[in-house]
Structures are given as C-alpha cells and as structure tokens.
Amino acid sequence: xxxxxxxxxxxxxxxxxxxxxxxxxxxxxxxxxxxxxxxxxxxxxxxxxxxxxxxxxxxxxxxxxxxxxxxxxxxxxxxxxxxxxxxxxxxxxxxxxxxxxxxxxxxxxxxxxxxxxxxxxxxxxxxxxxxxxxxxxxxxxxxxxxxxxxxxxxxxxxxxxxxxxxxxxxxxxxxxxxxxxxxxxxxxxxxxxxxxxxxxxxxxxxxxxxxxxxxxxxxxxxxxxxxxxxxxxxxxxxxxxxxxxxxxxxxxxxxxxxxxxxxxxxxxxxxxxxxxxxxxxxxxxxxxxxxxxxxxxxxxxxxxxxx
Numbered sequence: 001x002x003x004x005x006x007x008x009x010x011x012x013x014x015x016x017x018x019x020x021x022x023x024x025x026x027x028x029x030x031x032x033x034x035x036x037x038x039x040x041x042x043x044x045x046x047x048x049x050x051x052x053x054x055x056x057x058x059x060x061x062x063x064x065x066x067x068x069x070x071x072x073x074x075x076x077x078x079x080x081x082x083x084x085x086x087x088x089x090x091x092x093x094x095x096x097x098x099x100x101x102x103x104x105x106x107x108x109x110x111x112x113x114x115x116x117x118x119x120x121x122x123x124x125x126x127x128x129x130x131x132x133x134x135x136x137x138x139x140x141x142x143x144x145x146x147x148x149x150x151x152x153x154x155x156x157x158x159x160x161x162x163x164x165x166x167x168x169x170x171x172x173x174x175x176x177x178x179x180x181x182x183x184x185x186x187x188x189x190x191x192x193x194x195x196x197x198x199x200x201x202x203x204x205x206x207x208x209x210x211x212x213x214x215x216x217x218x219x220x221x222x223x224x225x226x227x228x229x230x231x232x233x234x235x236x237x238x239x240x241x242x243x244x245x246x247x248x249x250x251x252x253x254x255x256x257x258x259x260x261x262x263x264x265x266x267x268x269x270x271x272x273x274x275x276x277x278x279x280x281x282x283x284x285x286x287x288x289x290x291x292x293x294x295x296x297x298x299x300x301x302x303x304x305x306x307x
Contacts, residue, residue: 006040007069009033010048014058014066094283095124097133097145101230101250102271107146109294114287121283130274131155137274143284146291148247148269152209165272166295170306172251174237174244175258186261190217196242198233199223210245213267248302261306271295 012022013033023030041048048062058066098107107125115123126133130147137145138160147163149155173192175182181191193214199221202208214221224242227233230250237244238256247269251259273291275284 002043003040004072006036006043007065007072009036010040010062011066011069011073013037013049013056014062014069018056092281092283093122093124094144094281094287095126095142096287097126097128097136097142099129099133099146099148100127100228101247102146102148103127104249104252106249106271106291106294106298109297110287110291114290118283118286134161134274137161137276140276143275143279143281144287144291145274146271147274148271150209150269151266152212153207160276160278161274162277163272163274165270166292167271167299167302169248169269169271169302171245171247171262171264171267171269172259172306173262174234174246174254175260176237176240176243177256177258178240179243179258181260182258184260186263188263189213189267190219192221192243193217193219195222196224197221198236198242198244199226200228200245201226209267213264248306249298 009022009026009028012025013019016022016025019030019033019037023033026033037049044061044065046061047059048065050057050059096107111123115121126136126142130145130149133142133145133147134155136142148169149163149165173181173187181187197210199210200208210221225236227236230246231252233244233246234252234254234257236242245262245267246259249271273288275288
C-alpha cells in the first residue's frame with residue numbers, strides 16, 4: 001500500500017527540483033525528505049530520481065508516479081473541501097418529515113431562507129402523520145419531523161426521540177354562511193349537538209379527537225363524511241353539507257364559510273419538532289433555528305387572529 005505522505009513528498013520534489021526546496025515547501029527538514037524519498041523507492045523497488053550535483057531529475061518511473069501523486073493530491077483537496085462544506089452546513093443532505101397542514105405555511109417559512117442560502121444542499125421532504133414519521137426518525141431515515149399532538153390523543157414518545165413544542169394551534173369551527181351560529185366569534189362544543197359533521201379519519205389510535213371530545217360532552221356527533229384534506233372539508237361546508245373542525249394551520253380558502261373559535265380547553269393541537277439527540281448533522285442545527293423563528297412568527301399571527 002502506497003503511503004500518501006510519501007507520494008506528496010515526491011510531488012513536491014517534482015515541482016521544486018531539489019530536496020532543500022521541497023523540504024521548505026513541506027515544512028520538513030531536508031534529511032526527513034530524503035528519508036521519505038528513499039523509503040518510497042525501497043517500497044516500490046524502483047529508482048524515482050537521478051541525483052545530480054545541484055538538483056534532482058525524475059526518472060520515467062518517477063514522472064509517472066508524480067502524475068499519480070498529483071491525482072491523489074487533487075482528490076484529497078476535494079475531500080477536504082467537501083468535508084469542510086458539510087461541517088459548516090454549506091453542503092450535505094437533510095431529510096425532513098412533515099404533516100400536511102404544516103406544509104402550507106410553517107415549513108415553507110422555515111425553508112425559504114434556509115434553502116436559498118445553501119443551494120448545494122440536498123433536501124428530502126417526506127409527507128406523513130406523526131405516528132408514521134417518528135419510526136423513520138428513530139431508525140435514522142429522517143433528521144427531523146415536524147409533528148403535532150392532541151391533548152386528547154397523545155402519541156407514545158420514545159426515549160430515543162426529543163420533542164420540542166413551539167405553540168398551541170387552535171381548532172376552529174367552519175360553518176356554512178347561513179348557519180344559525182354563523183355570526184358567533186366563539187362557540188362551545190355542546191352547542192353543536194345534533195349537527196351534521198364533516199369529520200376526519202383519526203390518528204394512530206383510529207378514534208378522531210372530535211368523537212372523544214363529544215363523548216365527554218355527553219353526545220355522539222353525526223358524521224356525514226370523513227376527509228383528512230382540509231380544503232375538501234371546507235368546500236363541503238361551503239356547500240352546506242355540514243360543519244367541520246379544522247386546525248388553524250389547515251385553513252386555506254375560506255370564502256363562503258364562517259370560521260369561529262371553538263371554546264374548549266383540550267381541543268387544540270400542539271405543534272413542534274421531533275429529533276434524535278444523537279444526530280450530529282450540522283444542517284439540522286441550522287434548520288432548527290429557522291424553524292423556531294418561523295414558528296414564533298406563526299404563533300404571533302395565530303394569537304392576533306384567534307386569541
């Protein structure tokens with residue numbers, strides 16, 4: 001196996017033409033350079049230089065090996081630059097999981113500056129529910145996952161995962177414009193007994209939080225349709241097909257419907273990010289700073305609109 005340090009010694013001799021000059025360039029003593037050259041010739045069993053009174057001349061074998069040494073030096077420089085870029089967060093791969101409604105405003109805010117300032121990085125974005133994303137995070141297939149958690153439907157957190165929560169997102173009631181409660185700014189869940197609902201399919205337990213909350217109020221909601229696509233839900237409410245519970249981040253086009261706050265202590269979502277404490281990807285630290293900043297902006301907007 002050729003020693004890369006000795007190859008670089010030969011390369012410097014080829015560039016400078018003398019032992020002394022090569023030693024100065026490499027910050028070594030002339031005797032150290034001579035020793036490295038002799039060891040290289042001994043290992044290869046071939047003469048690499050012709051020694052003359054005032055200089056050295058590379059043999060044909062020395063010229064060929066110096067060309068290979070240049071290629072090795074180039075590769076080492078590329079590797080060094082690549083690792084430096086990775087360590088400084090200017091290159092690399094970042095794999096992020098996110099739930100659908102976080103992709104409407106929160107995640108784009110966090111990624112806009114992050115990605116624009118780092119055109120060399122590779123971003124992989126995976127859409128899914130928290131209970132689908134967390135196993136991939138634990139297994140190392142994701143660097144982070146933007147998640148939510150319902151107080152009425154918490155998911156089991158594993159010791160291998162850290163969760164940082166940013167803000168509480170209100171659940172809102174979407175009503176047709178001509179609904180009897182269409183002028184309210186807030187409504188209690190008990191006031192909605194007997195309504196037709198456009199519900200969701202539920203989280204990892206399979207039981208939607210709406211049904212859990214209504215059961216605590218002493219009634220069972222009448223579900224006309226289920227959809228986890230909030231714009232579909234809002235469109236159906238606009239058409240008078242029922243009322244719906246929609247998280248604030250999931251609001252899109254609300255033309256033709258009335259939206260009011262739901263007055264309930266446990267019907268909200270907590271929004272945050274899950275990571276592995278052992279993950280040393282330098283891009284993750286930079287992204288999390290952008291995500292925290294975006295989350296603070298969203299929190300302030302929600303407070304102004306729905307406090």
